[in-house]
Amino acid sequence: MKESGRKQGTMSPCAACKLLRRRCTRDCVFAPYFPADEPQKFGSVHKVFGASNVNKMLQELPEHQRSDAVSSMVYEANARVRDPVYGCVGAISSLQQQVDVLQTQLAQAQAEVVHMRMRQLSPPPSDQHHHQASLMAPEPSNSSSENLFQSSRVLSAQTKSLFGMEMVVDQAMMGQSLWSY
Numbered sequence: 384m385k386e387s388g389r390k391q392g393t394m395s396p397c398a399a400c401k402l403l404r405r406r407c408t409r410d411c412v413f414a415p416y417f418p419a420d421e422p423q424k425f426g427s428v429h430k431v432f433g434a435s436n437v438n439k440m441l442q443e444l445p446e447h448q449r450s451d452a453v454s455s456m457v458y459e460a461n462a463r464v465r466d467p468v469y470g471c472v473g474a475i476s477s478l479q480q481q482v483d484v485l486q487t488q489l490a491q492a493q494a495e496v497v498h499m500r501m502r503q504l505s506p507p508p509s510d511q512h513h514h515q516a517s518l519m520a521p522e523p524s525n526s527s528s529e530n531l532f533q534s535s536r537v538l539s540a541q542t543k544s545l546f547g548m549e550m551v552v553d554q555a556m557m558g559q560s561l562w563s564y
Contacts, residue, residue: 398425403434412441416453424457431460 398421399413400406407414417425428437437456441449462471469476 395419398422399429399434399437402426402429412438416441416450427460427464428453428456431463432456 396407397414398417398419402425444452459471462474466473
């Protein structure tokens, strides 16, 4: 139990006992977690959970877990006071939406990096047309299915080499916006 509440030999009541207008005893379950100088902490917890329920919860827990339980109750109570309908679930939902938006932005940035790398790796436009024409030119063969097979093999090889490269962003590019040209 905290001894910081002592004033010249007498003990000042903790925030819980002060709010409940009762005498704070030495074995008060609330005193270590709801000091007298933080009355709003117990006020919100009392408003949402009720003193009796908080007392029961704390009594049922081992002492080494009580501090974490009080922190959790204070967080939930403050969230419930701010948003009576959703409480901390509303905060979690809002944060999850932010994560989804950021993941979408990250995917867009990564796609743009791949696009930029592809442009850097592709041959100049005059050579590229000649190179593609030679790759796509049908070779004399016995059947059209063999031509289709050859074309798909060439496209597959191009795709593998294109997407097989490492996705590394240069440090110099990190300061620049990836969405502007």
